[in-house]
Amino acid sequence: MPPGFVDSHSHLVFAGDRGAEFAARMMGKPYDGGGIGVTVAATRAATDDELRRLLAARIAELQALGTTTIEIKSGYGLTVHDEVRALQIAGEFSGETTFLGAHVVPAEYAEDRAAYLDLLVGPMLEAAAPHARWIDVFCEPHSPHAFDAEEARHVLTAGAAAGLGLRVHGNQLGHGPGVLLAVELGAASVDHCTYLDDTDIDALAAAADATVATLLPGVEFCTRSPYPDAARLLAAGVSIALATDCNPGTCYSSSMPWVISLAVREMGLSPAQALFAATAGSARSLRRTDIGRLVIGNRADLAVLDAPSYLHLAYRPGVPIARTLDLHGIAQ
Ligand SMILES: [Zn+2]
Numbered sequence: 001m002p003p004g005f006v007d008s009h010s011h012l013v014f015a016g017d018r019g020a021e022f023a024a025r026m027m028g029k030p031y032d033g034g035g036i037g038v039t040v041a042a043t044r045a046a047t048d049d050e051l052r053r054l055l056a057a058r059i060a061e062l063q064a065l066g067t068t069t070i071e072i073k074s075g076y077g078l079t080v081h082d083e084v085r086a087l088q089i090a091g092e093f094s095g096e097t098t099f100l101g102a103h104v105v106p107a108e109y110a111e112d113r114a115a116y117l118d119l120l121v122g123p124m125l126e127a128a129a130p131h132a133r134w135i136d137v138f139c140e141p142h143s144p145h146a147f148d149a150e151e152a153r154h155v156l157t158a159g160a161a162a163g164l165g166l167r168v169h170g171n172q173l174g175h176g177p178g179v180l181l182a183v184e185l186g187a188a189s190v191d192h193c194t195y196l197d198d199t200d201i202d203a204l205a206a207a208a209d210a211t212v213a214t215l216l217p218g219v220e221f222c223t224r225s226p227y228p229d230a231a232r233l234l235a236a237g238v239s240i241a242l243a244t245d246c247n248p249g250t251c252y253s254s255s256m257p258w259v260i261s262l263a264v265r266e267m268g269l270s271p272a273q274a275l276f277a278a279t280a281g282s283a284r285s286l287r288r289t290d291i292g293r294l295v296i297g298n299r300a301d302l303a304v305l306d307a308p309s310y311l312h313l314a315y316r317p318g319v320p321i322a323r324t325l326d327l328h329g330i331a332q
Contacts, residue, residue, distance in 0.1 A: 002275055002310055004068025004301045004324055005256035006282035006292050008096070009191050009214055009243035012058045013051055013086040014076045016042025018248045025223065032143050032173070035249045036076070036104045043076035043086070052089050058246070059093050062254035066303035066322030069283070069291050071243075073136055075100030080124045087131035096286055098167060099128040102137035102155045104145035117151060121158035134167050134188070135159030139181060142173035149177035156185050165287065171195045172219070183207040189214045189241065189285040193228050205237040212285035214241040215277070217262035218251035230277075231268030241281035242274060261317035271314045 021035045043051070055072075062070060072094050074086035083101050090097045101120045109116035125135075139152035146169075147155065156166050165188050170178015172192035179200040182190035186207075191214040193200075204213050213233060220227045233240050242263055246254040253259075256278050263274040283292025291301045305312065307321045 001294075001305065001325075002303050003279040003292050003294050004303045005066050005278050005322070006069040006286065006288075007062065007067045007243050007246070007254070007256055008069075008071045008189065008241055008282040008285045009073075009216060009245050010070055010254070011073050011075060011100070011245070011247035012055055012070070012254075013072060013074060013090050014039050014043045014248055015046035015050060015054060016248065018252075021249065022222065022252070032145070034143075034145055036145065037107050039076045039248050040078055040104075040106060044079070044082050048085065048089065051086070052092070055089060055093060058254060062244075062246070062256070063324045065255050065257060065320060066305075066324055067254070067256050068301050068303065068324050069096065069286070069288070070094050071096040071098060071134070071286060073098040073100040073103075074128070074132075075103030075136075078103065078106040080119070080127050083124055084127050084131060087128055091131055095133065097132045098134035098136045099125070099132040099159070099164065100136045100138075101125070101128065102135075102147055102152070104138060104143075105147075113151070117154060121155060125158055125162055129159075129162040129164060132164055135162075135164040136167040136169060138169040139176065139178035140169065140173055141176050149181055152178070152181055153185070156181070156187070160185070167191065171200065179204060179213075183211050186210050188212065188287050191243070191245070192216055192219065193233075194220060194225055196228060196233075201233060201236050201238065204233070204239075208237055208239040212239045212241045212281065214243050214282065214285050215263065215267065216243055216245040216251065216259075217267055218253050218259055219245050220266070221262055222251045222253075227262075227266040229268055230263060230273075234269070234273060239281065239284060240277050241285040242278040243282055243285075257313045257320075257322050258317060261314045264314035265317070271311050275310050275313060
């Protein structure tokens with residue numbers, strides 16, 4: 001019986017569907033982050049109850065696959081009202097809520113990015129901070145919709161001043177400044193890390209006590225991108241985690257067992273290393289010590305495997321052998 005999976009990166013509060021975008025990408029259309037705007041429009045148009053119902057269904061889905069802790073980001077509202085609404089609804093399901101007003105610049109501000117940044121680090125942050133534990137930014141100069149290093153630094157510095165912990169989407173679409181910025185600012189996690197150079201890896205290794213490299217191989221799978229070499233990161237001394245990045249654009253899967261199987265098959269991890277990264281590693285990326293390990297004093301936060309060994313998580317990809325244990329049901 002392993003610890004319950006800790007999915008430390010998800011975007012679960014959204015409405016709408018981007019199956020057609022996925023199909024087009026599989027037929028060769030490149031991804032540049034622009035599809036997020038489609039989900040923003042659908043999410044803004046949804047009622048609170050619709051968003052709550054959709055989120056509840058997604059939570060039930062991931063619990064049925066063995067995940068016991070889920071981090072949930074906002075980022076499909078991108079107005080003060082809609083970001084706060086997403087965080088409030090997410091907070092009904094998880095204490096690990098992340099303000100991601102810096103997901104993309106919304107279309108209505110495309111010609112005036114500075115005005116959106118002023119809104120983001122001003123009234124939006126002030127309204128969102130009471131409902132969030134973390135702040136995140138899509139630091140990606142390769143996307144015209146996301147944020148460059150200077151903008152990301154501005155967002156993260158303001159978030160830290162508002163009392164939020166720092167997370168970064170970095171180095172996803174190409175080599176970029178996200179990893180070094182995350183390390184410099186002491187972020188708990190820098191996520192994706194698809195494109196890393198030696199300087200990035202050295203910096204992550206030197207910062208291994210503070211900053212975790214969270215790998216999201218479901219995204220590489222669903223966008224047909226190259227996988228980072230997780231074995232090399234471990235050998236260099238980097239702290240790594242695994243998470244789903246479950247979102248309607250680049251990885252619409254909430255399955256941590258599938259992520260583990262990808263990490264073993266495609267990123268060079270052993271089954272034990274992958275399981276550790278999906279539990280203790282991702283707990284560390286959330287700066288949690290009460291989950292992700294089965295030790296005396298921790299919560300009895302378990303996944304149950306209908307299999308003779310944890311090896312089957314990678315050995316039987318796509319087969320639902322993991323589930324959560326309903327301790328409340330047992331106690332009663
Ligand atoms: Zn993400």
